Amino acid sequence: MKPMRAAMHLAKRSAALALASALASAALVLPARAAELRTDVTVTENVVTLGDLFDGAGDAARIVVADAPAPGFTSDISISRISLAARRSGVAWRNTTGLTHITVARAGTAVPEPEVAAAVSSAIMAATPALPVTAKLQIDFANGHAGVQVGIEQPLSVKVEQIAFNARTGSFDALLRAPANDLASPLRRVSGRAYPVLDVPVLTRDVAPGDVVRRQDIDWIRLPANRVSQNIITAEAQLVGMSPRYPVRTGEPLRMSDIQPPVVVAKGAQVDMTYVSGALTLTARGRALQSGAIGDTVDILNPRSNRTVQGIVEGPNMVRIEAFGAPRAAAELKS
Known part of the structure; x- marks a missing residue:
C-alpha cells in the first residue's frame, strides 16, 4: 500500500505543478492593458515622450518620441512615428480611429511686450546713425503684439540677433533669441513699424x-x-x-x-502800490486800469491825484513802481 500512496502523492504533485505552469503560461500570453493615446497634448519640456502622448505608457513613459516645438508654438507628430516608438518600447496600442497625426503644444511664458520693444528699439538706434541719440521710437508689431515666449521658469529676456530697418517707411524685420543668453533657444521673427515719438x-x-x-x-x-x-x-x-x-x-x-501767466491783477481792482528807494518806502492804494500777470507792466490810477503811473505786477493786487519814473512816482504816491 505504501508504494501506491507514494505514487498517488507524486501524481497529485505533478498535476498541481502542471496546472501552475499552465496558468503562468496563460498569464504570459494575456494581452497587457492597452495604452490610450491623448488627443490634446501640451508639454513643458523641450522633448515629447511616450508618457506625454499616452495614458498607461508604464515603464516606457520616459522614451523620447520627438523634439517639442518652441514655447508658445505647436507641431505635429505623425501616427506612424508614434506607433513605431510604442511598438519598440512594448506599449500596447493600435490606431483604430484612423488618426494621421497628433498636434503637440509647448507651454511657455510671454516675455513682456515693453522688454521686446525696448530691445528692438535699441537695435534700430544702433543700426541707424541718422537717428538722433535722444530720439524715442514707438514700436508697433505687425500682429499687434510680439508674441515672444520662453520656456516655463526661463529668464524673460530677448536679444536681437539680426535687424533690418527701412528709415523711409519705418518698417523693420528682426530675428530675436529668447532667452537672450541661451544659444540653444530658437530664433523668433518679429516685424512691424518703428517711428519717432514725443x-x-x-x-x-x-x-x-x-x-x-x-x-x-x-x-x-x-x-x-x-x-x-x-x-x-x-x-x-x-x-x-x-x-x-x-x-x-x-x-x-x-x-x-x-x-x-495767470492774471493776478484784474482791470478795475484795487491794488497796493509800493515804491522802494534805499531806506525810503512809499505805499499807496490805486486802481488798475489794465489786467496783468506777474511781471506785466500795467497802468495804475492814483485816485488821490487822479493821475496815472506805471508799475510792474508782483503778486495778487500788488504793484511795484520802478525807478525809471521815481521822481514822478514818488510825488504821485505822496500826493
Whole structure:
C-alpha cells in the first residue's frame, strides 16, 4: 500500500505543478492593458515622450518620441512615428480611429511686450546713425503684439540677433533669441513699424481761464513726432503755473498760444502800490486800469491825484513802481 500512496502523492504533485505552469503560461500570453493615446497634448519640456502622448505608457513613459516645438508654438507628430516608438518600447496600442497625426503644444511664458520693444528699439538706434541719440521710437508689431515666449521658469529676456530697418517707411524685420543668453533657444521673427515719438503733457481735468495749472493736473501722452508742431508744449515747466486763455479740455495737447501767466491783477481792482528807494518806502492804494500777470507792466490810477503811473505786477493786487519814473512816482504816491 505504501508504494501506491507514494505514487498517488507524486501524481497529485505533478498535476498541481502542471496546472501552475499552465496558468503562468496563460498569464504570459494575456494581452497587457492597452495604452490610450491623448488627443490634446501640451508639454513643458523641450522633448515629447511616450508618457506625454499616452495614458498607461508604464515603464516606457520616459522614451523620447520627438523634439517639442518652441514655447508658445505647436507641431505635429505623425501616427506612424508614434506607433513605431510604442511598438519598440512594448506599449500596447493600435490606431483604430484612423488618426494621421497628433498636434503637440509647448507651454511657455510671454516675455513682456515693453522688454521686446525696448530691445528692438535699441537695435534700430544702433543700426541707424541718422537717428538722433535722444530720439524715442514707438514700436508697433505687425500682429499687434510680439508674441515672444520662453520656456516655463526661463529668464524673460530677448536679444536681437539680426535687424533690418527701412528709415523711409519705418518698417523693420528682426530675428530675436529668447532667452537672450541661451544659444540653444530658437530664433523668433518679429516685424512691424518703428517711428519717432514725443511725450507731450496734457491736462487731467478741464481748466477754465483764470485757473492755474498745477503739477498734479498734468499727464503725458505719446504722439508721432511728425504730428507735433513747433508751438506745441512739450515740457512740464512750460505749463505749470500758467493759465489757459480759453477753456481747455482733458487730454488735449496745448499750444504756447493757448496759455498765459495767470492774471493776478484784474482791470478795475484795487491794488497796493509800493515804491522802494534805499531806506525810503512809499505805499499807496490805486486802481488798475489794465489786467496783468506777474511781471506785466500795467497802468495804475492814483485816485488821490487822479493821475496815472506805471508799475510792474508782483503778486495778487500788488504793484511795484520802478525807478525809471521815481521822481514822478514818488510825488504821485505822496500826493
